[in-house]
Amino acid sequence: MTGRLGKSRARPTIHDVAAEAGVSRGTVSRALNGGQNVSPTALEAVLAAVRKTGYVANSAARSLVTQRAHSIAFVLTEPQSRLFEDPNFSILLQACTQELAEHDLPLLLMTASSDVERKRTSRFLAAGHVDGVLLVSSHTGNPLVDELLQFDIPVVTCGKPLGHEGRVAYAAADDREGARSMVRHLRERGRTRIATITGPLDTPGGVERLAGYRDVLGADAVPSLIAQGDYSRAGGEAAMAELLARSPDLDAVFVASDLMAAGALTVLHDAGLRVPRDVAVGGFDDSGIASTTRPALTTVRQPFERITREMVRLLLDLVAGQPPAAALLPTELVVRDST
Template sequence: MKRPTIHDVAAAAGVSRGTVSRLLNGDRYVSTTARIAIERAIAETGYVVNRNARSLVTQRTGSVVMVLSEPHEKLFEDPNYSVMIRTAVRMLAERDMSLVMMVAGDDGDRDRVIRYVRGGHADGVLLLSTHAGDRMVDALVDTGVPAVAQGAVIGRENVIPYAAADDREGARQMTRYLVEQGRKKIATVTGPMDTPGGIQRLEGFTDVLGRKASKKLIEHGDWTQLSGESAMARLLERVPDLDAVFVASDLMAAGALSTLRMAGRRVPQDVAVGGFDDSSVAATTHPPLTTVRQPLARVAEETVRLLLALIDGERPESPVILPTTLVVRDSA
């Protein structure tokens, strides 16, 4: 069968080809009556927009690239990323736009991302888990393609708009709670110290404990469960009488719980454990995890909203910082 064309849609809708073209290219001034007739005609004829032809007219690709600056395996291990992906796919679909996922875990990956964006294949860039000093960020900014980040890009906070949860206050909430529970020797496992979550959650911890937050009570992880296991083991070796630990992500906290279990430490009787995120992991650990809920879906929505505004030529307010909530379960 012959593939339906824009002329077929116009004939079925009883409008001019120009009216159909204006609607397909996002013209807001097509009348409601014409819009309904055209949408019905598209459904009846089975017409599909030729994106290559549209791009020649609009100078838009109809796609956004999401760049995760982590090793490939983290995309599938950390449930937080799936929230961002689902939200972006839904919101972009409402604009008839597609999402392209790229992982920038090493120099070769980063070079491919830069070439892809420089090649004019994306209308915008969504940055996830970007690390300080990443040369890819400056290269992407130089392309002039609109870019936003979920979480601040350290050192580029005034260049790249972003949305985030209030990491520092969330860490304060958890640390204060552990203190209020009568815990005397509280340790922490941070995220990577070249990420905003790693830095700000440690800052919130030290805001509450002050001088009690000594170096021996601080260990570093990389957001993975395995790093939580090993960091907890190092803390127990160095501070065997610790009675609480604030872990900067639920996934790392799951690893910490595993190490404590193997060491024969009861949770929360011997050691209270607090996480951060309130991801799907938190309710499935044993015991269920007391954690800090960051509104992941709302952060994702605000991040995509910022990017769409930039693509439309607007200068949106940034940053967008959303509040966190303490969620008490059985681990603390």
């Protein structure tokens, strides 16, 4: 036995919207694709008709008209595991997703840490599947930035695009001044043998935070007090052990990320050193880790929400045809118990 349980309601069309608004189909189309050459009265009528009819634009058809994909890629040039280990990346991803949702734009997450991933990502982006790219944790020498420029794909980086300043838009915290504020704070607390664990020196954070450390210490920033990390907890542990072996008399350490600082605290504890009595520790980021370490971590707060807002704003400006611009945002010293 066959039968029909009911007749499904036809999906509203652009013709339905035009009839409801009392305007032409062309006026509806222009109103839904930017509102150019549409009077305020007609635009208001079209929007009211859309709400009343429940019309939803066909994204594929709209893409043919506008030559846009109506989606954005969030590209992380780190292994996928870092997305879950380092809280900064998940904070940026969530905030960018929420910010783009305000513009009704979905976000595609992609990783490009290896040559294979980079080539696959590059091919996908060059095929026109997205309108632009939010690039996070770009390393000097990674050819992805040059490929995006070659394909004329709008791109905004999180942090200064080393080697591409002036050609690529970016939003960043003022890493150098943030590092200066931390090292000055350690000096004001009476510390004289201040070491640092840097980030990777092919990243803007690694370069700029080391520069800020050197700005304050000058000749006291000797090589034996500088160890390179990789923004991971294990990297912080290894670098702290290296510093203690080379300079056991150090009395403070500025660590270029909270995650590495958590690793450094573990090594100091295992070595029988008290924080902050024997060694003061300062981090960078003010991620959730900073308030959960023991002792709670003095750190430099990055304005992640403002950074993501600026990244999205700059990218949408690029998509609209504006030239690349930059936003450098201030940091804030957050004093807790580790100094």
